[in-house]
Amino acid sequence: MDAKIVLSLEKITKRYPGVLALNNVSLSFIEGEVHALLGENGAGKSTLIKAVAGAINIDDGIIHVGGQEFQQMTPHISRGMGIEVIYQEFNLVPTMSAAENIFLGDKASDKRLVDYKAMRRKTKEIFDHFKVDIEPNILVRELSPAQKQIVEIAKAVSKDVKILIMDEPSAPLSVSEVEHMFEVVNQLKQNGVTVIYISHRLEEVFRISDRVSVLRDGVYVATKLTKDTNRKELISLMVGRELKETYPPRLHPPGEIALEVKNLTGNGDYDISFAVRQGEILGISGLVGAGRTELAMLLYGAAPIESGEIWVDGKRVRMRSPRDAIQKGLGLLTEDRKNKGLFLEMGVGWNISFPIVRRLSKYGVVNTKTEKEITEHYRQRIDIKTPNMEQRAINLSGGNQQKVVLAKTLAAESEILIFDEPTRGIDVGAKQEIYQLMCDLADNGNAILMISSDMEELLGMSDRIIVLSEGKLAGEVQKEQFSQDYILDLASGIH
């Protein structure tokens, strides 16, 4: 290709304690292309972005940008070179207007004071250019996620962006909003902006990108012209093997119905009905924002139910609080380990035993001997790498933190388990152990609901899959019908 290279990474290496997050990664980006970056969780995509944005220091390698070489990026240099990143969590001030956000830290004109008029005018120009109808004076907190994203893009454009990095931009958007975002991205492309597009959704990659690069376990795998590749090839590049994960066989057929949900509505979900049996793993699929976690919170009593019924072991139950749910035999492994799962400042053992610490008490006093035995048991069983049980959870790596959350859920010995993204951020070897563990639990008669964005895992582990789409039940798929395409079609509302 003779196109102009705007950003080139040469042998970038980044180490974290115990992990090689980026291993000699070399990659180039061309002016005016949409370049998709693919990889599984932990493949190194986020680390790569952070290296380019100057948010982290790299251990080795050179970044070529704007005709200059850098051994180390800083946020300041990165900005100066026209690189802007739109992270998944928006970086906007909710109580300021769209225009004020766009020109935050910048002056809209040469006037000494803030020139609100010029600010509004320029904001309007940018919005018009993208053919979006957002009032420049509206407060950002009043905007929808899609509109906020446009404001983020406008902010980048106002700073004369040359390379725009978008990290999972479609995650918070609905299907029609994604279409609109694509139009904006195309506009940018026509203006010569290079867009680095990170997404887990292969359909999007095929829709929007010119080229696609794949990372796996911190290593650069390949770059393909999007039109010359296909879904199957990309998946095998990402996974690096013909789906080598072996999903352990299940020994017993499912038993009685353990949990039944009838017309459940609330927390953004509408009219959802399904049942899960003892010894069964029910997969819950859907795109981000389809209401999967919201459903888990409803079942677990953590969000108010508007209407509908929950039946456990043939009895109708009310879930007014997580406490109710726990007493009825439910356990939840949350997907948001930092905000909902862990006590980051507390020790590993403390975290694992927390849900059962009352049960371990006599006259209110915790039996620390039994506690140690139990926490140690789970540490060994799922191989949590920690120097000792007093180590604060915040000091563990993401994968090990996830294992602590898992251990915590397991220690409670619930009969009905909701696993929300159980293997997020966990390396392949440990995943295997978690799969085995889940199968053991099912074979012991536990009912398991498994929410996962990892399609292979969901197909491999589930006995049955229900698919959610925009808060509604889009379909139920039996094991014989399992296919990634069919489920994705259901999830995106095509069927």
Place this chain on the structure above:
Amino acid sequence: MTNSTATFSNMRIRTGTELRKYAPQMILVGLIILFSIISPNFLTSRNIIILIRQVSFAAISAVGVSFVMISGGIDLSIGSQIVMTNIVLAIMMVDWNLPMSVAIPLTLLLGTTLGLINGLLSVTLNVHSLIITLGTASIYKGLGYIFAQSRNIMGFPDAFRWFGQGYIGPIPVPIIIMIVTALIGSFILTKTYFGRYIFALGGNEEAARLAGVNIKRMKVILFTICGFASGITSVLLLSRVFAGQVFTGQGIEFDALTAALLGGFSFKGGEGTIFGLMTGILIIGVLNNAMQLASFPDFSQNVVKGAVLLAAVAFDVYQKSAKAKETVNRVAA
């Protein structure tokens, strides 16, 4: 190379943590050494007992407040609770001639109720307890003034002196009660599941809720405990002052908060030990006592105490940012 760097930085972090962990104790020892050099009367057993008795009243309330603080809340009303319960106890004993065995339990019950009201308000209105207790503080104190009707209530039975002025062996009763309270508080915080729940509340309320902890009930209980502790303080203070005055107890929340912050508590909650709290209390006691020995005027004592409080807050902020720096890389990983 990476390995050795990692080990080195781990080592630095560990020594750093150890140092910071005992910073309050080192400050206390430093102050004691300083003042015993300056004043020969400072480090005498008589003076030390006076010093500790002086802060023992605030210390008992501080144990109650520390529970609330670890859970992530705050109680600014303890001083005002004492103003009110003090006057009510004085009225019960002097005006109504109730025996101690009735009046004291009723006072403790009243203190507990005031705490309960704080707790109920803070969970039903779902507003930060800082605001709730700022409001109730004004109410409790106001009621105290109304009940007192500008009187200085006197005429208690001599036996009532024992609580605030008496001794068990060489040790004043308030000090004994302080030690017992501190031991019970420490036991609850470190040995019981209830103590873990308190830390959980301050550390990550949502995670605690999802683990089945009844958040609202916990908060109400903690404020109630805090009210009970201040009830005890109130009884001891009235016995010590031996006159029902509206000034008794005012500003005690200031000492309790300063002690907690000096002793390693954080406004965000989730951390703190009774050992640290007691160290903080003793730091205040040492400063008070030394300034009195040096006959500082009252107003300049206020200046010093204010400065110490700010220093404690600054230290807390520094600790937080140092901790944040330590973990930033790991979190990124």
